[in-house]
Amino acid sequence: MRTEILPIDENSLRRAKRIIDDGGAVAFPTETVYGLGANAFDNKAVENVFAIKGRPNDNPLIVHVHKDYDISELVTEVPEYAKALAKAYLPGPLTMVFKSCGKVCPAVSCGLDTLAIRVPSHEGAQKFLKFLNLPIAAPSANVSKHVSPVTAEHVYSDLDGRIEIILDGGKCSGGIESTVLDCTGDEPQILRSGLITREMIEKVAGSCGEYVLKEGEKARSPGMKYKHYSPSCQTMLFSFQERSKAVEEYDNSRNNGVNAYILCDDKTAKSINADKVLNLGKTGEQIASNLYEKLREGERCAELIIAIAPEEQAGVMKGVMNRLIKACGN
Ligand code: TXA
Ligand code: MG
Numbered sequence: 001m002r003t004e005i006l007p008i009d010e011n012s013l014r015r016a017k018r019i020i021d022d023g024g025a026v027a028f029p030t031e032t033v034y035g036l037g038a039n040a041f042d043n044k045a046v047e048n049v050f051a052i053k054g055r056p057n058d059n060p061l062i063v064h065v066h067k068d069y070d071i072s073e074l075v076t077e078v079p080e081y082a083k084a085l086a087k088a089y090l091p092g093p094l095t096m097v098f099k100s101c102g103k104v105c106p107a108v109s110c111g112l113d114t115l116a117i118r119v120p121s122h123e124g125a126q127k128f129l130k131f132l133n134l135p136i137a138a139p140s141a142n143v144s145k146h147v148s149p150v151t152a153e154h155v156y157s158d159l160d161g162r163i164e165i166i167l168d169g170g171k172c173s174g175g176i177e178s179t180v181l182d183c184t185g186d187e188p189q190i191l192r193s194g195l196i197t198r199e200m201i202e203k204v205a206g207s208c209g210e211y212v213l214k215e216g217e218k219a220r221s222p223g224m225k226y227k228h229y230s231p232s233c234q235t236m237l238f239s240f241q242e243r244s245k246a247v248e249e250y251d252n253s254r255n256n257g258v259n260a261y262i263l264c265d266d267k268t269a270k271s272i273n274a275d276k277v278l279n280l281g282k283t284g285e286q287i288a289s290n291l292y293e294k295l296r297e298g299e300r301c302a303e304l305i306i307a308i309a310p311e312e313q314a315g316v317m318k319g320v321m322n323r324l325i326k327a328c329g330n
Contacts (some may be wrong), residue, residue: 003160005152008124008167013131019164020132025049027141027155028128029169030120032093032177032194033148033292034155035064035138036163037128043105046137050107052162055144060109061137062116062178066129067091071117074135076101081205082183088204091121093178094196108137118178124169140177141166147229147295147327150175154296175289176319182211193319195288228326229292231299235328240268240311247272250306261302263294263328265310278305284316291320295327 006012008029016026023045025038036052038045040063050057065071067090072078075098082096100115109115117135120126129136140148141155149155152168159166179194181201188201189209201208238246246262253260254276262269263278265287278294280287287310298305307328310317 001161001164003156003163003166005156005166005168008127008169012165012167013128015165016128016167017132020045020134020136023048025052025163026128027152027159027163027166028125028138029122029152029167029172030064030125030174031122031172032120032174033150033172034141034152034166035125035136036141036155036159037064037136037138039132040104040108040135040137043107046105046107049137049139052159053139053142053144055139057107058110059139060112060116061139062095062118062180063104063108063135064118064120064125064129064138065135066126066133067119069119069129069133069135071098074101074103074117075099075115077184079183079186081188084204085181085183085188085201086119089196089200091119091126092196093121093174093194094118095178095180096183097181097191098183104135104137114182114184116180122169122172124167128167145228145230147231147292147299148177150289150292154292171293173289175291175293176323179319181208185209193322195285195316195319197315197318199315229295229323230327231295231305233299233302234304235307236304237307237309237324237328239309243268243272243308246306246308247274250274250276253304253306258303259301260304260306261298262306262308263298264308268308268310272308276302278302280310284312284320288316288320291323 038049095118097116143158150172179196180192182189187207261276266282
């Protein structure tokens with residue numbers, strides 16, 4: 001099978017619908033990263049998505065719906081704070097976990113009694129979801145554990161030959177995956193940080209917890225326990241305070257003939273002396289938006305990526321740091 005990259009129009013949407021109706025999977029853009037979608041009512045189709053990615057079968061998928069989809073047919077309880085959050089931030093990069101009413105097929109949530117729901121704001125995603133008018137189960141459209149894709153070409157380089165089509169919606173603006181928020185308790189709890197920050201959630205919901213996986217504990221969000229987002233080359237990670245050690249490592253590597261690159265934000269890039277730099281940009285939003293693209297660029301041009309964490313760690317940077325540690329940490 002040859003994989004085709006198609007612009008999003010009437011023809012490609014019809015083709016996508018045929019593939020989904022036949023139990024296949026289609027890659028589509030969102031404002032965070034590209035997703036690999038299948039009909040959430042079709043157990044075989046969803047199992048096939050796990051197989052295409054090589055994803056462990058205990059890591060549940062997010063169901064994507066268009067903005068007018070009535071989610072009350074999929075979940076039982078939607079607390080008041082979740083309704084307020086939906087009003088404030090959806091469509092957008094916020095995934096909410098509710099008690100499932102069991103209508104979606106069991107493979108989606110890997111046997112959990114909850115369901116993660118997301119309403120993406122990307123225009124192409126909305127067109128795709130509206131055209132199908134189905135809940136679409138979709139993980140990120142990368143091979144499991146690899147860096148998430150933020151362009152159609154990234155999807156192609158991971159999944160060429162494994163899927164029929166990729167709907168091309170340009171570069172994803174957000175750049176890191178949605179915030180995953182557990183909405184089954186009295187207060188919301190962040191399971192995965194992202195562009196909708198804890199501060200933004202607290203502002204609307206009054207309070208917000210953050211789930212931290214403790215040693216030996218069973219993960220509430222199974223994705224937490226897996227290595228993720230990793231480039232294929234070697235990586236190292238230093239804190240902002242350790243940046244001179246990072247540069248020492250860079251110099252030593254280069255002197256020993258290792259093609260090393262530094263990955264850092266603009267502020268750090270200006271404060272160090274290195275020629276080969278993958279510059280992530282200035283603001284938290286820019287850094288999030290560029291992170292996966294630069295990690296993929298790095299694995300193409302470098303043997304070793306030496307990442308230096310930005311000094312700022314709050315807000316959006318929390319999500320960035322979570323990805324950076326999983327991608328480049330030990
Ligand atoms: O931005 C995004 O969320 C992207 C785009 C494509 O929408 N999707 C994405 O999917 O990142 P994936 O499969 O790579 O990550 C889904 C995360 C995993 O960490 C998984 O454990 C968690 O969501 N998750 C899914 N269903 C869950 C549930 N019922 N309870 C707790 N966590 C859940
Ligand atoms: Mg993923």
